[in-house]
Amino acid sequence: MKAAVLKQFGSSLTIETVPDPALATGEVVVDVAAAGVLPYAAEVFRGERQYLLTLPVTPGSGAVGRVRAVGPDATRLRVGDWVLCDPTVRSRDDALTPDITLQGLSARGQGGLRLQEHFGQGSFAEQLLVPTENVFPLGAIEPADAGLWCALPLLLVPYGGLLAAGLQAGRTVLVSGATGNFGSAAVAVALAMGAGLVIAPGRNGKMLAELERRFGSRIRTVPLSGDEDTDRERMRGAAPGPIDIVLDLLPPSAGTTPVRAAVMAVREGGTVVLMGGVGMLGGADLGLPYPWIMRNNVTIRGQWLCPREANTRLIQLTRAGLLDLR
The missing domain is CATH 3.90.180.10 (Medium-chain alcohol dehydrogenases, catalytic domain)
Structure with a gap:
């Protein structure tokens, strides 16, 4: 062959x-x-x-x-x-x-x-x-x-993260890295799973507009300024209520500032799933504050890829018409 x-x-x-x-x-x-x-x-x-x-x-x-x-x-x-x-x-x-x-x-x-x-x-x-x-x-x-x-192997990555987060219908999800390949896939999968609202921060204004065009009123985009405190407040302000889940999918080329801004926008008792590549090529550690994690009962977990049964579930979501591969 x-x-x-x-x-x-x-x-x-x-x-x-x-x-x-x-x-x-x-x-x-x-x-x-x-x-x-x-x-x-x-x-x-x-x-x-x-x-x-x-x-x-x-x-x-x-x-x-x-x-x-x-x-x-x-x-x-x-x-x-x-x-x-x-x-x-x-x-x-x-x-x-x-x-x-x-x-x-x-x-x-x-x-x-x-x-x-x-x-x-x-x-x-x-x-x-x-x-x-x-x-x-x-x-x-x-x-x-x-x-x-062939979109399915791409979509399976954020699907694994959202399954790990226990996403339920109606919840608000923030996708860190939403304008990237895996991040924009996460937006599509979260909405297919029933997320009530997806917060999509990013620096690429053209892609933010494209996400709004494709997914409509269930997505709120947030242009990032690069200042951690400012961006965190913008993310929180984009949601009508508390942010239940943060899924980070930023690549190795990204710094820790936008990750930390997104992670610490999650509500008390919320869940953060880290799936991106920040730090894989060296550089500063994420450095989340211990008291904030403990006093706010925040769950933080890493997730690499997805469980095997996720393949069948994602095919079913697609066959049911909830996930449009186009």
Whole structure:
């Protein structure tokens, strides 16, 4: 089969002929119809993000395609089924703290690198080998819409954060980093899950206007000034009542000031979920005040990616017409 291969960081991808995947028990081979491209892919390919990625590699994180072959332990998947391929591969020998690799993108620690030896090749190829548990039926779709369904791996990231926050219908959510790729996806997912209002702060005025155009009266945008206290009051003032949940998705290039401004806008008893990349490339720590967290009963948790069942739930949200992939 043909695949796009990254041979060394900083080089261009090259289209090459590579061996077809060899199917084994617990695995599925999928004919790739479409694969999304992350907006920071070039940073990964240049080595700037310092991700654990063994070269040479076929990049590509997640795909939509049709089942080509299944192992003997698959009882419901059929050849030809349209499926979503989740790139988050977890080891099977530790239920509490499994090692993780993201196909064609990165790994977590040495255990993740071991997983990468077998499941590391990504979706920029004609065929993709994935664990059976990472394949999720989509039902019938039009072949021309395969690229549209590739929005799901992007949307799954903030969906994992909002599930971790326990979002309930009618709640007010603040998305820190709302004008970015994952942040704007979070706005869409929060509204699909029933958020009563989403507060969307950002510096990009054009994108803030675009969010208002797309999502209407259930979103309130907040232009950021760069002053922490001023921005916090603007965020609070944009909501008609207390802010229940803050979800941070700012990238590694962002500083801590807008994160702290957003986090400390949450109400007493509120929940903060940190999913962004601030600090990953060095720089100052977030530095939240202990007395504020304790006296306001604030829950702060980190969330990396999403639980496996989130794939099925998100497909159901889409099929129900609550989430518009366009």
